[in-house]
Amino acid sequence: MFRKTNFVPVLISVLFIGLIFTGCQQQKQTEAPKTAEPVAVPQTKPATEQMPQTATHPPAQIGKGSTDPTSQASVPTEAKLSLQQGMNYLRTHDYDNAIKEFTVAIQKYPNYDVAYSNRAVAYMQQSKFNKALDDLKKAEEINPNNPTVHYNFVALYSLQKQLDRALDSLDRALELGFNNYDALRTDTDLNNVRKHPEFRKILEKHKVFIMK
8 A cells, every 4th residue: 555645845855945045046147246347547647758948049158158247356346247137238239338348448447358348349249350350369379278259250250251251260279179069060150161171170179079
């Protein structure tokens, strides 16, 4: 004789366990692995390329290649101040006022070779070449070994297209130690003499090499 079993409760238990198992599996499938949120990287602006600054042409040969002219112990303070003011005017192309200040400096100290030399530069910029020549000759008479005075002779003779004299003055300026090589390369007052083939030969003679 068959024993009567309680089949229904057993079936329900099996179904219940199956549902629990299926639910767990679905939960595992739906839970996607967490991924790290992308970190926003701050964008840096590319640095703008800076164009090289073009150096403006110096208005004149202001003490080029020489020591500070205002350091001369024998020069009165008033003369030094007038010289410095004249140089300031020279840099701003105010040649009339520059000449006035250099003249005051000379009046206060008649042997001021630097004042004569710079006044000559101001005259050159005004194309007053005879006055410039007189001042440079006076500066050379006072101090024949001032390399800047001879450099200013180069500029004057170049402007006048007296190239042989300009070359001689260049040789003398370098011999005395003139060392503002940037001026030799860029000073527009030297454009005429710079084209002469002897110009570079003189530079090489003194072991001076400049870029074109």
